[in-house]
Amino acid sequence: MAADAPVSVAPRPCNEVPGLTQSFTDVSTLRAAFTDRKEIAILNAPLVSKGHVYYQRPDRLHIVTEAPARQSVTLSGARIKVVQADLGRESSMDLGASEVARAVVANMLLVLGGRIDALSSLYRCEAVPEEDAWRLTLVPLRDPLAKAVRKMDVRMARDGTLREVRVEELGGDASTMTFRDTVANRPFTDEEAKAYFTP
Amino acid sequence: MAWSLAQWRSVRLETDITRFLPEGNQRDRLALSGLVKATGFSRGLVIDIAVPDSMPSDAATDAAATMVTGLASDLASSTLFKSVRTGPGASTAEDFQRLYFPRRLAFLSDDPQQEVPRLFSPDGLAAAMRRLKDALVLPTGPLVKSLAPSDPLMSFADLLQRAEGGIAKLAPRQLNGQWYSADLRHALILTETTAAAFDTDAQRAAMVLVRDRFAARNAEAGGGYVLSFTGLGRFVTESEDRAKSDISFASISSTIACALLFLMFFRRLRFLVLAFLPVSIGVAAAVGVLAGFQGSIHGLTLGFGGVLIGACIDYPIHLLNGLRTPPEADDVAQKAAARAMRRNLGAGVVTSLSGFLVLCFSDYPGIREIAVFCMVGIAVAFASTVLFLPPLKPWLAPRPGGRPATAFHIPIDRALAVLRRHRAVILGLLVVMAVAATAMLPSLRLEQDARALDAGEPVTLAEDAAIRSHLPSSAFPRVVLASGSDLQQALARSDTVHADLAARRAAGTGPDFASMHALLPSAELQQGNLDTLAALPDPATLIDASLRSAGFRPERFQPFITELGRVRDGLVHPLLPSDLAGTSLDGLLQGFTFTHADRAYVLTLAGPEVTPGDLLDLEKPDGSVTVMDPRALVSSLVTSSQRQTLALVATGVLLNIILIAAVRRRPRLALATLAPTLLTLLVVTGGIAALGIPLNFLHVVSLLLILCMGIDLGLFLLDDDAGTAGGAGAAPTVLLSALTTAVSFGLMGFCRTSALVSVGVTVGVGIAVLGLLTFAVRALAFGGLREPT
Numbered sequence A: 001m002a003a004d005a006p007v008s009v010a011p012r013p014c015n016e017v018p019g020l021t022q023s024f025t026d027v028s029t030l031r032a033a034f035t036d037r038k039e040i041a042i043l044n045a046p047l048v049s050k051g052h053v054y055y056q057r058p059d060r061l062h063i064v065t066e067a068p069a070r071q072s073v074t075l076s077g078a079r080i081k082v083v084q085a086d087l088g089r090e091s092s093m094d095l096g097a098s099e100v101a102r103a104v105v106a107n108m109l110l111v112l113g114g115r116i117d118a119l120s121s122l123y124r125c126e127a128v129p130e131e132d133a134w135r136l137t138l139v140p141l142r143d144p145l146a147k148a149v150r151k152m153d154v155r156m157a158r159d160g161t162l163r164e165v166r167v168e169e170l171g172g173d174a175s176t177m178t179f180r181d182t183v184a185n186r187p188f189t190d191e192e193a194k195a196y197f198t199p
Numbered sequence B: 001m002a003w004s005l006a007q008w009r010s011v012r013l014e015t016d017i018t019r020f021l022p023e024g025n026q027r028d029r030l031a032l033s034g035l036v037k038a039t040g041f042s043r044g045l046v047i048d049i050a051v052p053d054s055m056p057s058d059a060a061t062d063a064a065a066t067m068v069t070g071l072a073s074d075l076a077s078s079t080l081f082k083s084v085r086t087g088p089g090a091s092t093a094e095d096f097q098r099l100y101f102p103r104r105l106a107f108l109s110d111d112p113q114q115e116v117p118r119l120f121s122p123d124g125l126a127a128a129m130r131r132l133k134d135a136l137v138l139p140t141g142p143l144v145k146s147l148a149p150s151d152p153l154m155s156f157a158d159l160l161q162r163a164e165g166g167i168a169k170l171a172p173r174q175l176n177g178q179w180y181s182a183d184l185r186h187a188l189i190l191t192e193t194t195a196a197a198f199d200t201d202a203q204r205a206a207m208v209l210v211r212d213r214f215a216a217r218n219a220e221a222g223g224g225y226v227l228s229f230t231g232l233g234r235f236v237t238e239s240e241d242r243a244k245s246d247i248s249f250a251s252i253s254s255t256i257a258c259a260l261l262f263l264m265f266f267r268r269l270r271f272l273v274l275a276f277l278p279v280s281i282g283v284a285a286a287v288g289v290l291a292g293f294q295g296s297i298h299g300l301t302l303g304f305g306g307v308l309i310g311a312c313i314d315y316p317i318h319l320l321n322g323l324r325t326p327p328e329a330d331d332v333a334q335k336a337a338a339r340a341m342r343r344n345l346g347a348g349v350v351t352s353l354s355g356f357l358v359l360c361f362s363d364y365p366g367i368r369e370i371a372v373f374c375m376v377g378i379a380v381a382f383a384s385t386v387l388f389l390p391p392l393k394p395w396l397a398p399r400p401g402g403r404p405a406t407a408f409h410i411p412i413d414r415a416l417a418v419l420r421r422h423r424a425v426i427l428g429l430l431v432v433m434a435v436a437a438t439a440m441l442p443s444l445r446l447e448q449d450a451r452a453l454d455a456g457e458p459v460t461l462a463e464d465a466a467i468r469s470h471l472p473s474s475a476f477p478r479v480v481l482a483s484g485s486d487l488q489q490a491l492a493r494s495d496t497v498h499a500d501l502a503a504r505r506a507a508g509t510g511p512d513f514a515s516m517h518a519l520l521p522s523a524e525l526q527q528g529n530l531d532t533l534a535a536l537p538d539p540a541t542l543i544d545a546s547l548r549s550a551g552f553r554p555e556r557f558q559p560f561i562t563e564l565g566r567v568r569d570g571l572v573h574p575l576l577p578s579d580l581a582g583t584s585l586d587g588l589l590q591g592f593t594f595t596h597a598d599r600a601y602v603l604t605l606a607g608p609e610v611t612p613g614d615l616l617d618l619e620k621p622d623g624s625v626t627v628m629d630p631r632a633l634v635s636s637l638v639t640s641s642q643r644q645t646l647a648l649v650a651t652g653v654l655l656n657i658i659l660i661a662a663v664r665r666r667p668r669l670a671l672a673t674l675a676p677t678l679l680t681l682l683v684v685t686g687g688i689a690a691l692g693i694p695l696n697f698l699h700v701v702s703l704l705l706i707l708c709m710g711i712d713l714g715l716f717l718l719d720d721d722a723g724t725a726g727g728a729g730a731a732p733t734v735l736l737s738a739l740t741t742a743v744s745f746g747l748m749g750f751c752r753t754s755a756l757v758s759v760g761v762t763v764g765v766g767i768a769v770l771g772l773l774t775f776a777v778r779a780l781a782f783g784g785l786r787e788p789t
Helices: A020-025 A100-111 A115-123 A190-197 B002-010 B026-035 B057-076 B092-107 B114-121 B122-136 B142-148 B153-164 B200-218 B232-266 B269-294 B301-314 B313-325 B331-359 B365-388 B390-396 B412-421 B423-443 B458-469 B487-507 B523-534 B540-551 B556-567 B588-591 B614-618 B630-640 B643-663 B667-690 B697-717 B727-748 B756-779
Strands: A028-040 A047-056 A060-067 A071-076 A077-083 A090-092 A122-127 A133-140 A149-157 A162-169 A174-184 B010-015 B046-050 B082-087 B172-173 B177-180 B186-193 B227-232 B296-298 B476-485 B513-517 B593-594 B599-606 B625-628
Touching: A020 A115, A060 A100, A060 A190, A071 A133, A071 A190, A100 A115, A100 A149, A100 A162, A115 A122, A115 B122, B046 B057, B046 B458, B057 B082, B057 B177, B057 B186, B057 B200, B057 B588, B092 B153, B092 B513, B092 B523, B092 B556, B114 B122, B114 B523, B122 B142, B122 B540, B142 B153, B153 B643, B186 B200, B200 B227, B200 B232, B227 B232, B227 B390, B227 B588, B232 B269, B232 B301, B232 B313, B232 B458, B232 B727, B232 B756, B269 B296, B269 B301, B269 B313, B269 B365, B269 B390, B296 B301, B301 B756, B313 B331, B313 B365, B313 B390, B313 B697, B313 B727, B331 B365, B331 B643, B331 B697, B365 B390, B412 B423, B412 B727, B412 B756, B423 B667, B423 B756, B476 B487, B476 B614, B487 B513, B487 B523, B487 B599, B487 B614, B523 B556, B540 B556, B588 B593, B599 B625, B643 B667, B643 B697, B667 B697, B667 B756, B697 B727, B697 B756, B727 B756
Parallel strands: B010 B296
Antiparallel strands: A028 A047, A028 A174, A047 A060, A060 A071, A071 A077, A077 A090, A122 A133, A133 A149, A149 A162, A162 A174, B046 B186, B046 B227, B082 B186, B172 B177, B177 B186, B476 B599, B476 B625, B513 B599, B593 B599
16 A cells, blocks of 8 residues: 555545645636436436536536537536537527526536535535545535435545546436546636637 | 796606607607616616626625625615516526426427427427437436426427527526626626606615615625616616706806806996896796696706897897987987887897797607797797887986997907908908808718717716626617507517517528517417317327337336326416416516507517618518617607708798898898808808718707897898997997807807707807808998998
């Protein structure tokens, strides 16, 4: 075991783990490739999608799905635009119409943005140190997430880069989003910001 | 007179600048546009709070939310505000789900007979299942998944999309339930005041409250926030303040200037009292008559009234000069002089009245009001002058063989003699002036922007522009109004407007738009969806097969099959306007619908046209659909009547030419009398063109004022039949008359209301030029010294 390996694997409250908050709060922009695997009760088989995600604090998010269908999502505040290239459809909607969807997206933004302070007020947050990463278990404290989500597991490298987010729902559905080629805190150029985040 | 004075008790000051817009169909449209409340500016104040520049984004929005919530709470607790909103409201989503989800199948299509059978065909259902599967991987997947068993066709998601593509796009950016500008640096509050925008006392109180409460909250938050706000109420209140200040300034400065000039010339206080008495009676009577007949007077009219003193004082000036001049040597000469004085005074008042009489036929109610005001004022001032002053002659005239009271020495005769010696030069100069002015006429530009008539305070305009840029509604300047005898008929026509605009948008030939159709199509259209769906033969079997084929578990979708049964059994009903009453969505309905003159209106907001004017073909000849751009409408109204105004001015000029010809009888004399005035009109118009100032209708009206008020100068100065008080003998009083009129109007150039400045500068400069030209023509045509003919 390396000299600086964690001495204990018992979960500890997030706010008591030295260095954790600092690692999270430093994320202002993020680029990453992802694979998302959803296990949903209304489907016979898991639904797997792949693509890229681009994030800028506090509330700009752009997700490009390349498989199984080409789709892109642009989030600006509470407004979300979806372009389904394969179906030739483009739509936008206000997340305010569904408090669950709004809460899920808001939490995604908090995770991507490393808002451990905000997450700690919404979840019971426990951290387990791994060899070169943190594993956080987040259990919702209040509705509407508490009515829908059992827990969320977040794995993050010690350098602050996100690796995996797994969400387990109360109804048994689950989704696992795995990130790779993560680049944090590299500012977007004006062209990139326009291309990714224009609602 | 007593009746007039009695009316003063109930007179009300009006500041609505639309009274200076012409009447007719277009004005009716403007009235309708005033009822459009969707953009929030006409029904209250839009408050913008800028967060400190030094604050980073996350902290800024969190801190701004706290500040805004506190301020909104302060305002909401006051009776001055009917509603105060900082965001869409916590219950909006719930209300939307409760009202729309059970009726989602009534919103399936705008063309149900064609599209509903296609949607429930094998191909249609297969595409719907593919779409559902794709949607599950999106961040909105949780919403889709939770609704999928009841809504595998994603009808409710489409309905949300309709709302987003419709009215919701007018909403500012939201973060944590709070409205912000797109860059999150400005928090926004939309308020509706309890009082109407034109209730200036209440609006003023509301604005004071906003400023006071913001100051307190800003101090609590450590300072650094910047408040700005806008709204019709602010503009109206400031316009009233401006009008009141202009009225005071114009009246006081004009009175002081006239009094000083008068005293300089006559050097007798009693003369001053005698001169101002008829003028004061005239103005008092004019205010009383308007107050009695219409209950209110516009601020611009009173501003005009303030300087009318400079024009009306001409009659006492000339008459007093005649009364104080030593009598003619013999009875014949005395009688001739008295006749000439009566004739010139009469001609002066008739030419003035004829000019204002012509303006009574203007399309602009405000101009008509000014014309009536001036006619009453001038007529009463004139009547008072000729009734009250002549009996005082024994008191005013010098004793036989004596000299008139010492007057300010003005070496007019010497100046006229100098001019006479240089007649060729003067003639050359006049020709050059005429040619230069004529050459400038082609470059004359017409004013296209009505805001030039009453530009707001620069700070207010800047705040208004900045706040509008923070609101998405600024991107939708066009208003399309669909009307009907009842709301359902108007909604059905709004459906048609929506279909047309959507087709143009899809083809790339039409602008973006926001329509009520998205949230509330007509009951007829909704029922068409339900009826078509109910008529489908056994859709459940097809749906089951499509779900299975796409990898779904059909047994999980039983709620949808049950819902189809409810439609077939007639248990699902269209959404009606009354269903929205009392919900958080009722505000949207109120903002996008109104009634006017027993008709219901539903509006659609549209962006700038791809090709200017191409939305106008949405209009229906029966008026059931009209298209407007409220801001451009005001300007188009102004320009639409410019031709009529020009025609009126031309009529006024013609009328004056006929009158002068009739009074003067001799063509040379008539021509000499008219020449300075006509040349002045040309020079002033050419000057406006040379300075690059767009010519507005008030400039045009000013030309008529120069004509009808300035022609008096020629009447007296170019008449040698009027004895010692006429011709060259009248030169000092003509000079005084020109000075009082020019200075009175010129002082209006220092007012804050653009309309008054336009008139003041034009008439002031015009009368000054006219005075100079009248003397020049005197030197050319009659010589300098008095030469009785």
